[in-house]
Amino acid sequence: MMKANKVLDATGLSCPMPIVKTKKAMNELEPGQVLEVHSTDQGAKSDLTAWAKSSGNELLDHKEDNGLLKFWIKKN
């Protein structure tokens, strides 16, 4: 299991909230720290992958478990 500095629970929220909240949460982190995002929005995988790429952060890993999507994003 990956270690995260902060966990963002975005379950139940739909587009565009997961990325809006992810961005806010990432603003509060220091470079090198990791944010763990939980989402149930099935578009979140594409969205967070695209967001991480465009914002210059790194999507370290993601997992899917019974409709719950988990992401680990490292702030660069």
Place this chain on the structure above:
Amino acid sequence: MTEQKKTTIVLFSGDYDKVMAAYIIANGAAAFDHEVTIFHTFWGLNALRKDENVPVKKGFMEKMFGKMMPRGANKMGLSKMNFAGMGPKMIKDIIKKHNAVPLPQLIEMAQEQEVKLVACTMTMDLLGLQKEELLEDIEYAGVAAYLSDAQEGNVNLFI
């Protein structure tokens, strides 16, 4: 980080669904760290109207326009399946059920994310809308201001 990208949206429509699409894209673009401008013209101006009646001096035509147009985003109809006002009621129930964000909150969130909301002054004159009737903290401009944003834009949309 690279230079900040720009998204500009011309919001011409005044339908709840189309305005919602515009504001979802705007909020997404703001989360992408874009500098975002929504240029409201014609029916799109109604998204910026305050929901209360603001007493301002108007001529007959302007008064009629003011009465016939939705006072604020929450009172807008749908572009399809409006069913004389039943459509918006249904879609708002569905939005709630799916935990999506209703339009008025999307507009608030856009303002929190510092999306630049611009009202087209020429169409404000045509539709008889005055500054007092529109939300606070918005800008007023014309086509040149829009173009100067859009020509450096990476994403330009007309909705």
